Amino acid sequence: MTATENSGARGRRRSFDVDEAVETAMRLFHARGYDAVGVAELGAELGIKPPSFYAAFGSKAGLFERALKRYAAGEANIFARAQAEGGGMAEVIERTLLLAARLYPERDGVAGCLVLDGARNSADPEASALARTMSKAGVSAIRDFIATEQPERADALADFVAITMKGMSAAARDGMGEEALTVVARMAGRAFRRELAAEG
Amino acid sequence: MTATENSGARGRRRSFDVDEAVETAMRLFHARGYDAVGVAELGAELGIKPPSFYAAFGSKAGLFERALKRYAAGEANIFARAQAEGGGMAEVIERTLLLAARLYPERDGVAGCLVLDGARNSADPEASALARTMSKAGVSAIRDFIATEQPERADALADFVAITMKGMSAAARDGMGEEALTVVARMAGRAFRRELAAEG
DNA sequence: GATAAAATGTAGTGATCGCTATATAAATAC
DNA sequence: GTATTTATATAGCGATCACTACATTTTATC
Numbered sequence: 001m002t003a004t005e006n007s008g009a010r011g012r013r014r015s016f017d018v019d020e021a022v023e024t025a026m027r028l029f030h031a032r033g034y035d036a037v038g039v040a041e042l043g044a045e046l047g048i049k050p051p052s053f054y055a056a057f058g059s060k061a062g063l064f065e066r067a068l069k070r071y072a073a074g075e076a077n078i079f080a081r082a083q084a085e086g087g088g089m090a091e092v093i094e095r096t097l098l099l100a101a102r103l104y105p106e107r108d109g110v111a112g113c114l115v116l117d118g119a120r121n122s123a124d125p126e127a128s129a130l131a132r133t134m135s136k137a138g139v140s141a142i143r144d145f146i147a148t149e150q151p152e153r154a155d156a157l158a159d160f161v162a163i164t165m166k167g168m169s170a171a172a173r174d175g176m177g178e179e180a181l182t183v184v185a186r187m188a189g190r191a192f193r194r195e196l197a198a199e200g
Numbered sequence: 201m202t203a204t205e206n207s208g209a210r211g212r213r214r215s216f217d218v219d220e221a222v223e224t225a226m227r228l229f230h231a232r233g234y235d236a237v238g239v240a241e242l243g244a245e246l247g248i249k250p251p252s253f254y255a256a257f258g259s260k261a262g263l264f265e266r267a268l269k270r271y272a273a274g275e276a277n278i279f280a281r282a283q284a285e286g287g288g289m290a291e292v293i294e295r296t297l298l299l300a301a302r303l304y305p306e307r308d309g310v311a312g313c314l315v316l317d318g319a320r321n322s323a324d325p326e327a328s329a330l331a332r333t334m335s336k337a338g339v340s341a342i343r344d345f346i347a348t349e350q351p352e353r354a355d356a357l358a359d360f361v362a363i364t365m366k367g368m369s370a371a372a373r374d375g376m377g378e379e380a381l382t383v384v385a386r387m388a389g390r391a392f393r394r395e396l397a398a399e400g
Numbered sequence: 401g402a403t404a405a406a407a408t409g410t411a412g413t414g415a416t417c418g419c420t421a422t423a424t425a426a427a428t429a430c
Numbered sequence: 431g432t433a434t435t436t437a438t439a440t441a442g443c444g445a446t447c448a449c450t451a452c453a454t455t456t457t458a459t460c
């Protein structure tokens with residue numbers, strides 16, 4: 001994984017660790033948003049010069065895509081984590097919201113969800129499209145999961161969950177802490193269960 | 201109102217209508233976010249050159265502040281509108297959410313709430329602070345209103361409403377339409393009522 | 401008409417944006 | 431060693447950023 005990805009290849013070896021670079025970029029994009037982080041700053045933080053940057057990632061948006069994928073493949077995929085713990089449908093959804101309340105509050109200058117808010121208001125249509133695609137994929141997974149038990153109301157229920165998560169991410173980026181987010185997550189979880197109970 | 205605000209003053213008269221300029225800037229900031237709209241574009245849309253721009257508004261952030269205040273003083277202040285129609289507390293809150301579902305969907309390239317999302321991810325701390333201050337004032341007004349009937353749980357209930365509105369604004373900016381937003385607004389309204397009913 | 405005040409047009413400031421042309425350094429293949 | 435390949439460093443590309451210095455035009459006051 002972290003091994004030399006260049007072993008056996010021909011030319012000069014990379015002087016920096018690509019995975020570390022993606023990790024650093026992920027943190028910067030998450031903290032301040034796509035547009036607010038420049039290539040110059042990324043290069044400085046990563047310790048590389050522009051040619052190495054573009055040889056490795058193709059473009060700023062290319063690095064953003066790597067960062068998004070790394071983010072979604074890790075602990076930030078709270079729905080996958082909630083699903084992995086098993087339990088009933090409503091239980092998984094409520095666990096997802098509670099995980100969001102634990103993950104989203106500010107830590108080391110980073111708050112909210114990178115996928116949901118990392119490219120918001122970006123002037124770069126490529127970055128916006130990348131984030132939007134991943135966001136929709138996440139909501140789609142939640143909708144499909146809900147549909148296994150509630151095929152009729154899956155869309156509406158998934159929209160409710162998605163809006164709650166987008167709101168929690170925005171609120172966390174606005175400074176809301178874990179306690180307050182957890183209280184709201186519990187309210188939303190109760191609301192979800194009650195919607196299921198009504199004419200289920 | 202739209203009269204010559206310069207009558208009686210000494211120097212040359214303005215060649216443009218300041219109110220119209222603020223209106224245009226409001227629309228642009230709302231459509232694409234604070235950072236993505238440049239002073240050059242604003243000047244072109246407003247039909248004025250940089251010196252006139254800075255003489256009238258002081259800075260880009262100064263114009264943003266005017267735009268925010270104009271926005272919050274008009275039909276976008278959905279809580280004030282919901283309150284004006286009277287009714288019980290839960291009724292007013294639910295009406296606020298339903299008004300958001302009607303106001304937030306995309307129209308002419310504009311979606312969501314300017315105060316909640318207009319400066320999100322902005323690199324300018326002044327613009328961010330302006331939007332944050334107005335957002336907090338709005339949530340505070342909702343909290344105080346809830347506290348008249350539910351002083352103990354006003355904070356939590358207001359947080360729930362705020363997160364729902366932030367989520368609806370974000371969802372609208374991501375393309376969600378009025379029908380889907382209304383369904384979620386109704387769900388959230390029911391959730392609010394049920395939270396009130398539980399050990400009220 | 402002379403003076404003062406306010407707004408305008410012309411032209412440009414330094415800084416930063418994402419990105420690249422070119423040459424050099426470091427590795428393997430033969 | 432020679433050729434080939436890859437990554438590097440130096441330097442700078444044109445474009446855009448928010449903003450301004452300066453001279454001119456338009457108004458009211460005196």
